[in-house]
Amino acid sequence: MQQWQRQKKASPKSQLKVTFLGEAGVDTGALRKEFLTEMLSEIERKLFVCNGDGKGKNPVYCLNSLDQKYFRIAGEIMSVSLAHGGPPPSFLREWCFQYLCSGDADHLQVCTSDVLDMEMSLLIAKVNDATEDSITDLTDEIINCGYTGVVSLEKKDRIVRAIVLHYTMRVLPMLDQLRKGLQLYDLLVLMEKYPDICLPLFVPVHSDDRVNSTFIMENCKTLFSEKGSVRRRQECG
Template identity: 70%
Template sequence: MLCDTFPKLVSICGGWLLHKTSGGGGQRKLLVIPPDSDGYNGNQLKSVSGNGKSTLYIVPLQKKLDTTPLPSDAKELENMPKAQCSVCSEMFPLQCLPMHIKECKDDHVILFTSTDEELERSPEADNSNSFLTEKTAECPVCKNTFDSDIIEIHASDCGLRSGDILNSISGKVDETNTFSICVSRTDIFIRGMQQWQRQKKSSPKSRLKVTFFGEAGIDTGALRKEFLTEMLAEIERRLFICGADKRGKNPLYCVNSVDRNYFRSAGEIMAVSLAQGGPPPAFMREWCFRYLCSGDYDSIQVSTSDVTDLEFSLLIEKINNSTDDLSDLTDEILNCGYTGEVSLEKKNHIIRAIVLHSTLRVIPMLDQLRKGLQLYDLLRVMERHPDLCLPLFVPGEHDDKVDAAFILENCHPSLSERGSVRYNKEMNVMNFFQDFLQEMEDSGVL
């Protein structure tokens, strides 16, 4: 399979091994992955890569791997989707097209410049040159500069982790303005929601500034974090309901909360908390998170364990424990939307109808929550990287092991100006610290 996917491996003689690294940047050593007695297998690669979260590297043992790009007409690219270059009218694979566009534009810019002395510039030529002007943009994850034509493709493949997700949306906070909230600690949920919705002078995209009634003090970050922590705790308590297994919560079915736009404000507060140093809203059930990412209920799998409403949970328990007939439960079953025969033979169909009724009726709450999560383009990030965002919304052990990458991911050093001598020394210190942590992890200390 590897040779079919990477045809250049076919010509490699002398063998090769897979290597891995646990994340991070700077000076890092690749660690060899020893094959099992029967070679590499799917279970082994799934385990060492953290279910595909870590990048694996193919390292030939005796020969160098050819890394020259394939031509656009290579056999390996025949089945890839193609598009036409609007400048030279040639067909290129979509993955190769961004780099070709850059080179093609550069060639035409040189051509236009050389003919300016001979030809009189026309309005069409001016428009063409303005279109061909090279533009660059900075990747919000790795902070490297790329051509504007390929920045989106690079960003989608850049080595993201949960911490990188937070850094990427944090960079979209409007630091020039403030979103001021003045609340009382008494009934902070109602007062906070009212102040949040009444604020008209600025957008929640701005830096949040919090003041508590009757308390003196300037918000330098601590008050903001305290407010977000208490608000998320109240949102979890008032707008979500937990099941018996304690594996996350479903939205509470409450039409009044939807009518008051509480769920939309809750989504905005969740996004602000993630972007501005607050705690993550890690209290939802996984099916709720999957729906927030896709917005498509048909693709979501739900089961009886996802029913958190006590009334429906007791009804399902009564049906499971029933041995005679279900005549006493007919009214309750019909109220859940089930229209078939009420009998023990249809027990599975009845329970499935109750599960769907319990989850489908909270879809309007989740839809309103999705609107709030559009802040900082967080919803788009969730759609592109659902597995990376999962630990931010769903409780449980999701790659929370404290290792070298985890420590570095949570380090936020205050560095000097980029390019200065002090900045270079500080980066060297961080690189040495990274190597030290990696050595501790390799030795088993971490």
Template identity: 55%
Template structure:
């Protein structure tokens, strides 16, 4: 063989140019990536979240996240990336699956994305999402995740852009800030920090001042707040309200020295009873020739959409009502009939019965659609234009509409709208050193994180009252309050 093939068996050094050895082929993973939209849900469901529940999921650290993952990523790598973006997923020990939504709009039905033999991988997810066009929903199978709002400095919000609230100075993500500014009721530390007229709510204008009630012979003077005189109108107000009043006092008209001197006297002389209050509200109705026209049917009177769509006039104008199929001209009787039916329908539709009156329904859908704002406008129009008064509200709801703040120190069990909380409050009030420890788990579920003992009973009761169903309705009342004021 050596003689026949000398070139293969010759040990002589190779002649000519020396060739480089070809390098060993190293198998590397593909560098291609895919960017997908993941949406974390709170529990096992077959429907996409509603628009009203998306904000609650966002505040709880869930909701939508955009994640970039390698196409070669396996199930373990995908799980690690999802957990890094949704830390609450790590607390779920009952497993999870990925779902996708069917076509259409609004709340849609979810269909499961079946995993392959070795679980999910990047290339498979890119294929089933139709070229990164669909959102992938993460659905816990056996756990119901907590949806209580997280603090602004939580890990879930670290990568989100943030801004500070002008009222309380808290720094929080922009998505959270949008909801926070609607409920923040703390007063600014100085008049330069926050402008009530040019701030975050341009539609809200302070058009009437609520005068603190004078003490009666049966009222203890020790319960009255500290009073101070306004430097503009010289009327005494509580110290915690004086700054709000002073920021708007004298803005609407040019004050003269004689006008300021007579301000306190005229207020005491004119506002003596409820009839004077109603007359003052009626005088505030704009009479510039424009009318707020409403055309409705007597069979379907409770419709808020037409009221909300009015652009040429505002509810401060004279209300003019036309009933379909009725040739009558509104000289006041039709307006009163319309307002009577609207107020009665509002009480049944948007307020639920309580022990001492009605409280607003807990409906995020109505809140998002601005229905409670419209309810406030209708209530104010009814008071100002001869309609009935909404005299069915609970005391805390009425005080909140008048003052704009919730008096947490005077809440009791009757103000709590949840029977579960009411029963728990009764148990805590009657608890002893031994029985209060039995209620530890239920108290912790209410959000209390302090020491549970008999000495802390008052603190526990106050927190349970403020974190109960009452505070969930506070935004609804505030939305009604923004339109329940008249210039």
């Protein structure tokens, strides 16, 4: 990630050429794919977290990574990998992909299984298992999640929902920064316009039919300006 930052004098849109230190050879594509594969693997390992259910990962809540703009770099690397024939970053949870496409938090569909923070998952379990007497013992933890209503068994569903939203809202800045990186090559525009086609590139799918960049380009219809216009000549030039 730091090496990528140091190379910012060259545009990320330039042709990616890779040379491994101590290894001879000209990059004809294989080294580039190897590099991008390793980079995405490290991004997945260090910046995202899962619970082992195979349904994808959420961003790690890490303000240091946010401050260092690592999530923006991650988005740029994802864009470069897709544009240069590397592997897709197909390790995100579906709600994360939905947010990346829209940038709209109002219509996110997030449930308790999407909460991958150990502490908050444990709090949800405690609330669900609580009795009328024991739920009051969780008051401080519940209030710290932004819930301001009455703490009682009758409000259990609202309490759990508040915990889920608290977890979701605090990782949105990481996804916002990731969106900025995905603007490279106008990838974000394609995601917003063709979410169903792009989804398998970012979310784990249990199928042999993997979507790649070639499939996307073949299924994206280009809308040109009127024939004979100056704008049409510019678009085709």
